[in-house]
Amino acid sequence: MSSYLTKRITYMILILLAASLLIFCLYAFTPGDFISGNMKLSPERKAELREIYGLNKPVLERYIIWMKNAFHGDFGYSLAQQRPVLTLFNDYIWNSFLLAVVSTFFTWFIAVVIGVVAAYKLYSWFDSLIMVLIFACMSLPSFFIGLLLIKMLAVDLKWLPPGGMITTGSNATGMAYVSEVIHHMTLPVIVMTLLGLGSLTRYFRSNMIDVIQQDYIRTARAKGLKERKVLFVHALRNALLPAITLIGFELPGLFGGSLIIEKIFNWPGIGQLYMSSFSTRDYPLLMGFTMLIAILTVIGTLLSDLLYKIADPRVKL
Structure with missing residues (x-):
């Protein structure tokens, strides 16, 4: 090692x-x-x-x-913002990280559950409905889903705020501030979850279809194990192995921000700062951010390889 x-x-x-x-x-x-x-x-x-x-x-x-x-x-000094690049990263990147972590958790949790159930009920009405929704999530652009939900949930129903991280002019602190941030981040988290849910659900569904047809799954059923234990303990554990390789791509995404989503919802994240730097040609900030993504990418690739070895001892490094 x-x-x-x-x-x-x-x-x-x-x-x-x-x-x-x-x-x-x-x-x-x-x-x-x-x-x-x-x-x-x-x-x-x-x-x-x-x-x-x-x-x-x-x-x-x-x-x-x-x-x-x-x-x-x-990493240099931002001429447009008149501040050091790392200071700007520290001010903005954690806002993007908050959105990315929450949306990634919900995306993976929902994708695993729906993928397992859809594979178990293969070619049923539930599986057909899931496949339709999957392709809908994969085909609709992010700005369309974002603007549609803003129109429905923020403008018409007034359930959620249309954008920002906190209410304009708010001086909330403590738990009131946390509650306000959660209220404002709900809508962008929903959109980011829907955007990532389609391809990931399809991925887990395909893996589960291959796994549940293996001999050891039939043996587990023949021993009289409950179907829930067979699916979520025996089958899911092996179906998740190929998904470990995706972790390497998730790490830079957690800190990279979502350019379009942050712009639509006026979220003060690193993605929106990165896009604004192009118009001002703020090259020190652009170089620092691109280098940060490169560092996170190689680290994420190493972590995915190590996790794959831990999850499957048969794999040789």
């Missing part, structure tokens, strides 16, 4: 170094930046700012400086 981890960590470092060079060059060679695109600045002031932030240096030298600072926890 130790030799495997050493080898994988070495590969991760090499991959991240290559990714960092690619990310830096991608934004460095993109025409224009925040300073050159700011029409309010005089040519003298632009030249002064480029000198201060080192934007007039060769690309390779700038990359080395950026990487040296990144190793010390400094």
